Amino acid sequence: MNDFDFLVGSWDVANRWRTDFLDGTSEWEEFPAVSHASRHFEGGANLDEIIFPTKEFAGLTLRLYDPEREEWSLYWASKRTGTLFPPVIGRFGQDGVGEFYGDDTHAGREIRARFVxxxxxxxxxxWEQAFSVDGEKTWVTNWIMEFTRR
Structure with a gap:
């Protein structure tokens, strides 16, 4: 239930994302961010705000733990859209790697999203984000964040 306690605090974040999230051959673009995360519900919830100063937008992630299913639901909201995206759901494995999956749309196409x-x-x-448009046969990793504690 305390899987995201590591994220509490302030972070500098080096971002790389593909210029086309569905094209694995598109160029990478790099940009900075700052993230601030907090712990709630005795570790069963986590909230962070990330600000991308050179992109002039921000986002929020709400993470909620379901003790009955022993899994997390991660919800992303962007300042650009003002909407809450569908969750990705999953858990951390024995190796300490967390994998989370969910269905969404991107650029008008149905996609399967994966956060690691x-x-x-x-x-x-x-943190890595990847999209699949072929039922998880192939994935395009399209956004990578490297967090360093401030």
């Missing part, structure tokens, strides 16, 4: 949390230490973590 890995490389978690006291002072660093890595």
């Amino acid at each position: 949390w890995s490389g978690i230490t006291e002072d660093s973590a890595r």
Whole structure:
């Protein structure tokens, strides 16, 4: 239930995303961000705000733990759209890697989204987003965040 406690606090975030989230050959673009996360419900909830100063937008992630199913639901909201995106759902494995999956749309296409949390230490973590348009046969990793504690 305390899987996201590592994220509490302030972070500098180095971002890389593809210029086309569905094209694995598109160029990578790099930009900074700052994230602030807090713990709630005795570790069963986590909320963070991330600000992308050079992109002039921000986002919020709400993470909620379901003790009955022993899994997390992660909800993303963007300042650009003012909407809450469908959740990705999953858990952390014995190896400390968290994998979360959900259905969504991107650029008018149905996609399967995957978030992966890995490389978690006291002072660093890595998050990756990938999309599949073919029922998880192939994935395009399209956004990577490298977190460094402030």
